[in-house]
Amino acid sequence: MTDPKFWLDALQWLCTLGMAAVMFLRKPGEDAAAAVASLKRETEATLRVLDDDHDKALQALRRDVAGTLSKHANRLATFEERLQHTPTSDELAVLEGTVKAVSAQMTSLQEALIAVRQSQLRIEDYLLNHKVAS
Numbered sequence: 001m002t003d004p005k006f007w008l009d010a011l012q013w014l015c016t017l018g019m020a021a022v023m024f025l026r027k028p029g030e031d032a033a034a035a036v037a038s039l040k041r042e043t044e045a046t047l048r049v050l051d052d053d054h055d056k057a058l059q060a061l062r063r064d065v066a067g068t069l070s071k072h073a074n075r076l077a078t079f080e081e082r083l084q085h086t087p088t089s090d091e092l093a094v095l096e097g098t099v100k101a102v103s104a105q106m107t108s109l110q111e112a113l114i115a116v117r118q119s120q121l122r123i124e125d126y127l128l129n130h131k132v133a134s
Contacts, residue, residue: 087095
């Protein structure tokens with residue numbers, strides 16, 4: 001019994017049994033369960049706050065999108081209304097032809113008025129310079 005190896009083995013077994021007793025008496029499963037329950041409560045509270053924030057942000061985003069869609073719908077309706085009153089290329093071609101015809105008529109009328117003005121000047125000159133004896 002004076003062998004040091006025996007006492008070292010005995011001390012080792014005693015330490016092992018003491019650690020086992022401490023671990024058994026400590027009941028780490030209950031501490032872990034309490035920690036898990038506490039973490040679960042904190043996580044649920046955080047998720048509720050985040051869910052509320054998410055809902056508020058989503059509602060704000062929906063309002064913004066609805067407002068933007070409404071503005072675009074109004075702009076589109078205005079554009080469609082203006083587009084209905086815009087002449088087509090065929091109508092513009094007809095208008096161009098009409099303008100050219102009116103321009104040609106105006107040119108011919110101008111030439112005719114020049115001839116009438118010259119005749120009027122000759123008649124006026126005749127009447128002023130050749131007085132008719134009465």
